[in-house]
Amino acid sequence: MTDERDADERDALAAEYVIGLLDAPDIARCERLLAEEPDFAVRVEGWRQRLAEIDQTAPLMAPPPQLWSRIEAAAGMARTQAPRRPRQPGRIARLWNHLPVWRGIGLVASAAALLMMAGTAYVVRQSARAPVLVAVLLSDANQPAAIVNAFRDGRTQFVPLQAIAAPEGKALQVWTLWDRARGPVSVGLLDALRQIDLSVAGLPAPTPDQLFEVTLEPAGGSPTGRPTGPILMKGNASRTDAGT
Amino acid sequence: MSPLAHRLHAAPQDDLALALQGCARGDRACLRRLYDRLAPRMIGVALRMLRRRDLAEEVVHDTFLRIWEKASTFDPARGAPETWVFAILRHRTLNVLRGEARTDLVDDFEPMGLAADAPDAEAAVTALSQASALRRCLERLEPHRRQAIVLAYASGLTHGELAGRMGVPLGTVKSWVRRSLVSLRECMA
Numbered sequence: 001m002t003d004e005r006d007a008d009e010r011d012a013l014a015a016e017y018v019i020g021l022l023d024a025p026d027i028a029r030c031e032r033l034l035a036e037e038p039d040f041a042v043r044v045e046g047w048r049q050r051l052a053e054i055d056q057t058a059p060l061m062a063p064p065p066q067l068w069s070r071i072e073a074a075a076g077m078a079r080t081q082a083p084r085r086p087r088q089p090g091r092i093a094r095l096w097n098h099l100p101v102w103r104g105i106g107l108v109a110s111a112a113a114l115l116m117m118a119g120t121a122y123v124v125r126q127s128a129r130a131p132v133l134v135a136v137l138l139s140d141a142n143q144p145a146a147i148v149n150a151f152r153d154g155r156t157q158f159v160p161l162q163a164i165a166a167p168e169g170k171a172l173q174v175w176t177l178w179d180r181a182r183g184p185v186s187v188g189l190l191d192a193l194r195q196i197d198l199s200v201a202g203l204p205a206p207t208p209d210q211l212f213e214v215t216l217e218p219a220g221g222s223p224t225g226r227p228t229g230p231i232l233m234k235g236n237a238s239r240t241d242a243g244t
Numbered sequence: 245m246s247p248l249a250h251r252l253h254a255a256p257q258d259d260l261a262l263a264l265q266g267c268a269r270g271d272r273a274c275l276r277r278l279y280d281r282l283a284p285r286m287i288g289v290a291l292r293m294l295r296r297r298d299l300a301e302e303v304v305h306d307t308f309l310r311i312w313e314k315a316s317t318f319d320p321a322r323g324a325p326e327t328w329v330f331a332i333l334r335h336r337t338l339n340v341l342r343g344e345a346r347t348d349l350v351d352d353f354e355p356m357g358l359a360a361d362a363p364d365a366e367a368a369v370t371a372l373s374q375a376s377a378l379r380r381c382l383e384r385l386e387p388h389r390r391q392a393i394v395l396a397y398a399s400g401l402t403h404g405e406l407a408g409r410m411g412v413p414l415g416t417v418k419s420w421v422r423r424s425l426v427s428l429r430e431c432m433a
Contacts, residue, residue: 008426015425017254021336023375041322048327050432051380054397055330057371058288066280067301071308072272230280 014043018051062228090238103163130242131157135212137233145233146193146214150206160193171219174198175227177211184213189221210237260325267315277313282329289330290337293400303340307333341400342385365394381431389424392417 016022017030033040131149139145145161158174166172174188176198187198191213200206213234215227222228266274283304290300310332312385318328322349369390372379382390388410396400405418 011429012422012425016421019393020334020400021396021403021421043328045323048331049324050378051397052324052327052430053290053329053372053376054368054394055285055334057293057368058285058398059296060284061287061291061300063279063283063287063304064301067283068276071275071279071305071312074305074309075272075275075312079253215278 009039009041014040015047018044020222025054026063060218062223065228073161074182075206078103085229125199131240132242133206133208133210133237133238134209135210135235135237137214137235139233140231148212148235150236150237154199154200154205156187156200156206157195158188158198159195165192166190166216169219170229172218172232173214173215173217173219173221173227173229175204175213176200176203177213178207182213184227186221186225187212191219206237208239211235212237257326260329261320264315264318264325267312268318275308278311278329281306282308282326286330286332289333289349293337293341299340300337303337305332306336309419310336320363326384331363333357338400342402364399365391368394368398372391377432379426384431385424389420392420393428395425 013022013026013030014062019028021128022030030040030044034044068227130151132152133148133150135148135150136144137148144161146158146162149157149159151157164172172190172193174190175184176187177184186204187200187203188196211234214232215222215228216229216232217227218229260278263274263277263281267278269292277335286304287297287300287305290303291297294300311423315331318325343360361409366387369379372382382394385393392406392410394410396406398404403414403417403421406421410417
């Protein structure tokens, strides 16, 4: 009976530690127990797992763009970065500017683009209107996930290769970058991947190597006008036979 | 479900564990992956306790530095990667809440404060999945006891603050919490 009461006592202590109800001396005691007693550590982890779901009910808040730069700088990770530009680019701009990454992706994307172009050749013949540029957007597993076709008349079409929907409260946003000084520009917002004409009116005609990407954003689109969520797919445009 | 769709709809713990291993090797892209995946929720959790956006972001900043330094101590055999990250976050958030300018952060101390917090606590409970054992077990508790547990965890209230807000003696709150925790553990076993 006493053992059971002790066990209950230990367990309640572990729970109150996880919840955050203990004062400084009891916290110090728990930290000692955590290091010394595997049984106590198991109880603490058990309560963390049990209560973690409450954290999942907290609202999602978009981090401000400078938060990542500050973390990166403070972690001493910025030393391999290119020298700072006069106008400091945001974190996304820096990622977009990271040439080795894009060169690598570009090579894979070009190879994939050739394959895709072969596959879509009949569409091109049927429409008798070949795109002048094609971008194959690859997922992070390097799988082709969508194609962007840019036509001579300025129409730019987004064609998904996988049917996916955004989770509740989220949207899929299509971006393009042709001018690093201007940064990525939103050209489409979707609740599920489907074929659309991108909103490129007023933008310069796409050029080879121009980047297209899709990010996961809050419903209604990125609150900052710049990509904030994870990149789901991306790819650079390549000129087609029709475009040369 | 395609890998892409899977990525959209789930946050596989394996992926987080791999990212933590990457951080331990000094791979900053892995820290970035954790950040992209977890930072928005982390700010939300810290903000619910601190009620000030600048402090919440500061805590998230410090948490990522801590993750970067301590990633090699993460042991997947002893716990899930997400709980490891959120334990660091909650620890730092509570330190700020308890340590710094406490009175600036929680200005209302009278029982009326409960009127504002009780719906928050109930909203947090109903935001839990219908299928959740935690929800089912919390709902079996008497409402004041349920609110005490949820407010302490989600908003970081102390025993004293809970007592003040609920208009009951400190000892009563302490025993409510204790007994509720025993019921919760038994119910969720």
